[in-house]
Amino acid sequence: MSRKSFFILSMLLVLALAVAACGGAQPQQPAPESQPTKAETKAEEPAAPASTEQDVTIGFTASQTGKYNVSSTRQTTGLQQWIDDVNAAGGIKLDDGTIVKFKAVSYDDESNKDRVQELYTRLATEDDADFLISPYSSGLTAAAAVIAEQYGKPMITTGAASDATYKQGYTQVFQAYTPASRYLTGALDQLAAVDPSAKKVAIVYENSKFSTGVAEAAKTYAEDNGFEVVLFEGYDPDTKDFNAFINKIEAASPDAILGGGHFQDGSTFARQLFEKGVAVKDIALLVAPPEPTFAELGDAAVGVIGPSQWEPAAKYTEEAAKEAGLPWYGISSADFTKTYQDAHDGEDPSYHVAGGYAAGLLLQKAIEDAGSTDPAKVKEAMDAIDMLTFFGHLKFDTSEEAHGLQIGHDMILIQWQRDDDGNLVKQVIWPTEGATAEPLYPIH
Amino acid sequence: MGETLVTSAIDGLLIGVIYGLAAMGLTLIFGVMDVINLAHGPIIALGMFGVYLLFTFLGLNPFIALAIVAVAGLLLGFVIYFIAVNRVIDAPPLSSLLSTFSVNMMIIGVGTAVLSTSAYNVDYSLGTVQLGFFRVPGTRLTASLVALLVTLLLYLFLYRTRPGKYIRAVANNRMSAELMGIPSTRILALAFGIGTMLATISGGLIATILPINILAGGSFELKSFVIVVLGGLGNPLGAMIGGLILGLIEGVVPVFMKTTWVPVIEYVLFVLILLVRPQGIMGAKE
Numbered sequence: 001m002s003r004k005s006f007f008i009l010s011m012l013l014v015l016a017l018a019v020a021a022c023g024g025a026q027p028q029q030p031a032p033e034s035q036p037t038k039a040e041t042k043a044e045e046p047a048a049p050a051s052t053e054q055d056v057t058i059g060f061t062a063s064q065t066g067k068y069n070v071s072s073t074r075q076t077t078g079l080q081q082w083i084d085d086v087n088a089a090g091g092i093k094l095d096d097g098t099i100v101k102f103k104a105v106s107y108d109d110e111s112n113k114d115r116v117q118e119l120y121t122r123l124a125t126e127d128d129a130d131f132l133i134s135p136y137s138s139g140l141t142a143a144a145a146v147i148a149e150q151y152g153k154p155m156i157t158t159g160a161a162s163d164a165t166y167k168q169g170y171t172q173v174f175q176a177y178t179p180a181s182r183y184l185t186g187a188l189d190q191l192a193a194v195d196p197s198a199k200k201v202a203i204v205y206e207n208s209k210f211s212t213g214v215a216e217a218a219k220t221y222a223e224d225n226g227f228e229v230v231l232f233e234g235y236d237p238d239t240k241d242f243n244a245f246i247n248k249i250e251a252a253s254p255d256a257i258l259g260g261g262h263f264q265d266g267s268t269f270a271r272q273l274f275e276k277g278v279a280v281k282d283i284a285l286l287v288a289p290p291e292p293t294f295a296e297l298g299d300a301a302v303g304v305i306g307p308s309q310w311e312p313a314a315k316y317t318e319e320a321a322k323e324a325g326l327p328w329y330g331i332s333s334a335d336f337t338k339t340y341q342d343a344h345d346g347e348d349p350s351y352h353v354a355g356g357y358a359a360g361l362l363l364q365k366a367i368e369d370a371g372s373t374d375p376a377k378v379k380e381a382m383d384a385i386d387m388l389t390f391f392g393h394l395k396f397d398t399s400e401e402a403h404g405l406q407i408g409h410d411m412i413l414i415q416w417q418r419d420d421d422g423n424l425v426k427q428v429i430w431p432t433e434g435a436t437a438e439p440l441y442p443i444h
Numbered sequence: 445m446g447e448t449l450v451t452s453a454i455d456g457l458l459i460g461v462i463y464g465l466a467a468m469g470l471t472l473i474f475g476v477m478d479v480i481n482l483a484h485g486p487i488i489a490l491g492m493f494g495v496y497l498l499f500t501f502l503g504l505n506p507f508i509a510l511a512i513v514a515v516a517g518l519l520l521g522f523v524i525y526f527i528a529v530n531r532v533i534d535a536p537p538l539s540s541l542l543s544t545f546s547v548n549m550m551i552i553g554v555g556t557a558v559l560s561t562s563a564y565n566v567d568y569s570l571g572t573v574q575l576g577f578f579r580v581p582g583t584r585l586t587a588s589l590v591a592l593l594v595t596l597l598l599y600l601f602l603y604r605t606r607p608g609k610y611i612r613a614v615a616n617n618r619m620s621a622e623l624m625g626i627p628s629t630r631i632l633a634l635a636f637g638i639g640t641m642l643a644t645i646s647g648g649l650i651a652t653i654l655p656i657n658i659l660a661g662g663s664f665e666l667k668s669f670v671i672v673v674l675g676g677l678g679n680p681l682g683a684m685i686g687g688l689i690l691g692l693i694e695g696v697v698p699v700f701m702k703t704t705w706v707p708v709i710e711y712v713l714f715v716l717i718l719l720v721r722p723q724g725i726m727g728a729k730e
Contacts, residue, residue, distance in 0.1 A: 065560050069561075207704070244455070247451050248448070264563045272581075276580070
């Protein structure tokens with residue numbers, strides 16, 4: 001074989017490797033992980049006479065492997081906690097006496113969009129799931145939403161904040177999270193409040209559906225509110241080395257850095273900003289900071305702000321509901337936190353866990369209000385939901401243009417600070433009425 | 445602007461040395477035995493995890509752990525050579541491509557099962573080093589210096605020691621070398637072992653500065669291919685220079701345009717070199 005054909009061959013190989021790297025491996029069809037719940041054991045106890053029991057199947061995928069692994073696992077844990085709670089409480093009693101209990105069917109989507117479409121089709125057809133819960137992340141959820149709509153299965157999305165999914169004319173998809181367009185606007189408000197002279201912001205974000213949506217909305221909001229956006233640039237989702245970006249940021253000498261994407265890139269970005277010794281007054285990143293494991297960054301975590309969908313310290317209570325004139329629904333924040341802590345060595349639940357639980361609560365409320373598990377009736381009841389839960393205010397947009405978009409829920413800002421003993425703790429710094437500490441500003 | 449440019453260029457060169465080291469492993473194997481080692485990426489990943497595991501579970505300093513990883517890499521290379529390469533060394537190139545690709549799949553498969561594809565960090569810091577206006581994390585600087593040192597040692601080995609000269613002799617003309625009494629199989633195994641060792645060392649160095657996962661070697665394998673073509677197939681010195689060029693591109697290009705353009709420029713360069721100067725900048729081994 002000639003030297004020349006070797007070159008051609010090596011070129012083809014590089015191409016093949018690149019394709020393989022993008023596509024990822026395609027493993028065998030997995031067996032569904034039917035999670036036996038406490039309900040199934042309880043069901044054997046003598047039930048009330050004349051009541052029939054109905055098992056409702058909730059289908060979803062979880063990213064047990066791949067880059068969304070951390071957040072997705074927490075989300076699934078939250079959802080499972082709700083299933084356990086509702087089944088242990090005896091299920092939902094409908095008006096006709098039927099007792100509804102829940103079981104979950106889930107698969108590993110490998111953080112891969114193609115797998116999501118394949119698996120949600122499977123959940124909707126072969127597994128005949130009655131209701132769907134979204135996978136984690138906006139990108140994967142967008143893929144799942146198409147299937148939910150196609151098969152007419154109501155899907156509650158959690159861990160999926162991008163606005164775009166709810167502007168496709170879908171009618172079956174309901175968002176539990178505050179949408180991306182309102183994700184970082186609080187961080188800008190907070191910066192303006194703590195230092196009115198800080199005007200230069202760099203927005204550096206992951207090139208993913210969700211982060212791009214957040215970054216673009218933040219840019220518009222920043223410019224409308226008198227900030228100067230000195231750098232606005234996306235990075236590849238697989239970026240591991242942020243050095244080039246960090247040099248660029250330093251050249252633009254901003255007061256604040258806003259952006260990030262998901263957990264892995266966000267924590268790597270924060271770590272490398274610190275290692276490089278970048279002097280910046282304020283850092284607000286998406287997704288990664290509210291995660292308890294963010295504390296593993298040590299000194300690199302200090303001062304980093306993150307918008308959070310929910311925090312254990314958040315003050316959503318029955319009294320707050322009365323004040324706001326909203327009906328209160330579901331368990332208290334304290335009960336939710338305690339159940340989780342008992343099962344996880346005292347670790348605080350992150351907002352992904354709470355989001356998973358909230359998705360379940362939404363479904364529970366809608367089934368109760370509908371008095372039926374008929375998808376069309378449940379969908380109608382979902383449209384009418386307007387309530388305060390431990391997760392916050394939940395209400396959906398019912399207009400044709402943005403059906404299912406979350407319009408009730410608001411973000412909280414957290415910041416990692418050192419307490420008096422030098423331990424890293426997560427403090428709520430915004431909104432000020434719910435704050436647990438003064439913001440640490442400037443960081444450097 | 446000037447400062448940013450200098451900073452970015454130095455940063456690029458620092459990471460480029462490590463790219464170069466990885467590519468030297470690939471090119472050495474090709475130069476000596478005309479085998480394109482498709483298990484190169486996973487072997488880099490094994491180097492990463494070697495350092496990670498020794499650091500995390502035995503508390504070893506990552507740069508000391510690197511020495512153990514290097515020896516393990518050499519031995520791993522012997523094992524892979526005798527199991528997967530030796531038998532197909534004289535077969536058409538497709539056979540060795542397939543057999544090294546199988547090794548690739550095996551390592552990835554087992555690695556994914558044991559470690560999942562989640563990210564891990566070697567939580568080790570040497571602070572930040574300040575040189576004038578240039579600031580660099582201590583681990584990054586150390587990793588680059590180690591890579592340079594390894595390159596120097598490789599050069600001394602190839603040009604100043606007897607086994608090194610044997611390797612070059614076998615690379616030049618295996619039959620003549622055998623006629624001169626050089627045990628070619630053992631020398632081929634040694635060359636493969638050293639190539640693998642270089643890959644694991646580069647992986648270990650990367651682990652000290654970037655987050656790792658079992659698939660992370662893939663992107664460095666791709667970079668290695670580009671570098672090898674850039675520097676000239678089978679030419680270790682060319683690979684180092686190719687690595688520096690690639691690092692420089694990654695460092696400096698983002699100063700002028702969006703960072704997402706970097707891979708575009710890299711691969712356009714790759715294709716251009718193949719079309720215009722297929723022997724690479726430094727010339728292929730002949």
